[in-house]
Amino acid sequence: xxxxxxxxxxxxxxxxxxxxxxxxxxxxxxxxxxxxxxxxxxxxxxxxxxxxxxxxxxxxxxxxxxxxxxxxxxxxxxxxxxxxxxxxxxxxxxxxxxxxxxxxxxxxxxxxxxxxxxxxxxxxxxxxxxxxxxxxxxxxxxxxxxxxxxxxxxxxxxxxxxxxxxxxxxxxxxxxxxxxxxxxxxxxxxxxx
Amino acid sequence: xxxxxxxxxxxxxxxxxxxxxxxxxxxxxxxxxxxxxxxxxxxxxxxxxxxxxxxxxxxxxxxxxxxxxxxxxxxxxxxxxxxxxxxxxxxxxxxxxxxxxxxxxxxxxxxxxxxxxxxxxxxxxxxxxxxxxxxxxxxxxxxxx
Numbered sequence: 364x365x366x367x368x369x370x371x372x373x374x375x376x377x378x379x380x381x382x383x384x385x386x387x388x389x390x391x392x393x394x395x396x397x398x399x400x401x402x403x404x405x406x407x408x409x410x411x412x413x414x415x416x417x418x419x420x421x422x423x424x425x426x427x428x429x430x431x432x433x434x435x436x437x438x439x440x441x442x443x444x445x446x447x448x449x450x451x452x453x454x455x456x457x458x459x460x461x462x463x464x465x466x467x468x469x470x471x472x473x474x475x476x477x478x479x480x481x482x483x484x485x486x487x488x489x490x491x492x493x494x495x496x497x498x499x500x501x502x503x504x505x506x507x508x509x510x511x512x513x514x515x516x517x518x519x520x521x522x523x524x525x526x527x528x529x530x531x532x533x534x535x536x537x538x539x540x541x542x543x544x545x546x547x548x549x550x551x552x553x554x555x556x
Numbered sequence: 557x558x559x560x561x562x563x564x565x566x567x568x569x570x571x572x573x574x575x576x577x578x579x580x581x582x583x584x585x586x587x588x589x590x591x592x593x594x595x596x597x598x599x600x601x602x603x604x605x606x607x608x609x610x611x612x613x614x615x616x617x618x619x620x621x622x623x624x625x626x627x628x629x630x631x632x633x634x635x636x637x638x639x640x641x642x643x644x645x646x647x648x649x650x651x652x653x654x655x656x657x658x659x660x661x662x663x664x665x666x667x668x669x670x671x672x673x674x675x676x677x678x679x680x681x682x683x684x685x686x687x688x689x690x691x692x693x694x695x696x697x698x699x700x701x
Contacts, residue, residue, distance in 0.1 A: 453578065466572025467590035498583035499575050502680075506585050508689070515689045517584060519680075528682040530689075534645040536682040 447484065450497065454480060457499050470503035475522035480505055482544050487551070494555040509554060516554045520547075529554050561654045561664060563637035567602040568610070569691075570617050571629045571699065582632055582695045587688035589677035596677035599655060599665025600691070605633065609661035616660070632695040639666060642690045646670075646683045666691070 457472045464471070484492060495507040500519055509516040514531040520542070527550060528536035540546065569587065571577070576586035589597040603613050618628035636654055644650050651669040668675045668687050675684050 456575070460575060464573055464575060465585075465588070465590070467588075467592065469573075469590075496579045496581055496583075498578060498585050500585045501588045501590065502678075506583065508581065508584060508692075510581075515686060515693070517685055517689055519685075526680065526685075528685045528689075530645045530686050532645055534647075534682055534686055536685075538680055538682070 447489075450484065450492075453497050457497070457505065460499055464499065465501050467501070469499070469501035472499050472505060473503045473522045476503070476505045476520050479520050479522070479525075479542055479544075479547075483547055483551070486544060487548050491548070491552050491555055495551070507551075511555075518551065518554070527554060560656055561604065561636055563635075563640065564606075565636040566605045567634045567636060567639070567654070567664065567666070568605050568614065568631040568700075569600070569602050569634065569695070570614070570631045572627065574629050577629070577699060581697050582692050582699070584685070584689040584692040586632075587691040589675065589679065589684075591677045597665075598674040598676045599657070599667040600688075602634070602654075602664050602666060603631075603660070604662040604664055607662035613660045613662045630699040630701045632699055634691060634694045638694050639691070642687065642694075644683050644686050644690070646686075648683060650683055652687075 454477050458474065458477050460469075460472055462471055463469060480497070494510055495518075496510060498506045498508060500506040502519075502521075504519040504521045507518040507520070514529060516527065516529040516531075518525055518527040522542075524542050525540055525547060526536065526538045527540075528534065540550075571582075571586055573586075576583045587600055589600060591597070603610055603617070607613075614631065639654060640652055642652055649671050653667045653669070655665050655667060657663050657665055668684060670681060670683050675681065675687075
């Protein structure tokens with residue numbers, strides 16, 4: 364499914380009776396005009412649903428497939444398809460882990476946590492997601508580890524929330540953010556920059 | 557600092573799940589604290605490779621997993637000085653120690669204290685998440701059998 368997520372997306376859209384449309388993910392800022400999320404702002408997101416950062420899903424007529432660039436998913440090369448295929452395989456592996464998979468009583472990975480990752484994959488840019496490695500965590504969450512030589516960052520995804528940390532000289536992060544795909548992607552992008 | 561364990565020593569962290577190694581990397585989650593027999597650990601278990609009993613202790617650990625379905629995957633190496641030198645970047649007071657336990661001749665634990673309190677299993681602080689990430693980094697993503 365994820366290996367062909369682009370086609371899956373088209374199928375899903377057409378299957379719900381909306382042919383020739385695309386989803387456009389757009390970030391918008393207010394007041395400050397800044398795009399970058401600070402840890403304080405991320406905390407605000409957690410506590411206040413009226414976050415200054417918000418996203419809009421635009422559904423618009425398609426004249427050709429290139430307009431899918433709203434979510435930057437076209438040009439599905441074999442490499443990208445392989446990546447999504449391997450990610451899907453990895454998620455399947457994690458979903459099969461049983462209690463105690465770490466040798467010490469770790470919890471099975473939460474089904475909804477896996478679905479949250481799938482939701483992110485559907486709309487995130489390949490270049491963003493390819494910076495992260497997927498691992499299981501003992502508390503039943505999925506841990507995304509940033510591939511970087513200059514800073515340390517990780518994200519834990521649970522069924523209905525996520526947490527993250529980043530150490531770029533100073534340590535920052537948030538332990539409890541309600542899971543929301545656009546907010547998650549925004550933070551994932553910021554951490555991966 | 558516990559002077560009994562020298563900075564030059566190499567410590568081994570035994571891995572029991574292949575899920576901790578993926579895409580050429582060792583997961584930070586391989587350095588979690590766990591609850592054993594209802595008691596939360598306060599130190600990350602390691603074996604001291606420079607000790608005479610290391611191989612014997614490693615064989616014992618590898619063949620006596622705590623759960624029946626466990627299987628030994630290998631171990632990764634960390635230098636004691638590098639562990640002690642980890643900078644978590646936190647504004648809180650943190651202290652890293654490597655302590656002999658006596659549980660086995662070559663057994664030791666890596667502990668993290670935040671504001672004077674030892675971190676224990678279940679801790680989800682940013683400091684501990686960063687700590688296990690740093691430990692994974694020190695392993696250089698190499699697994700030994």
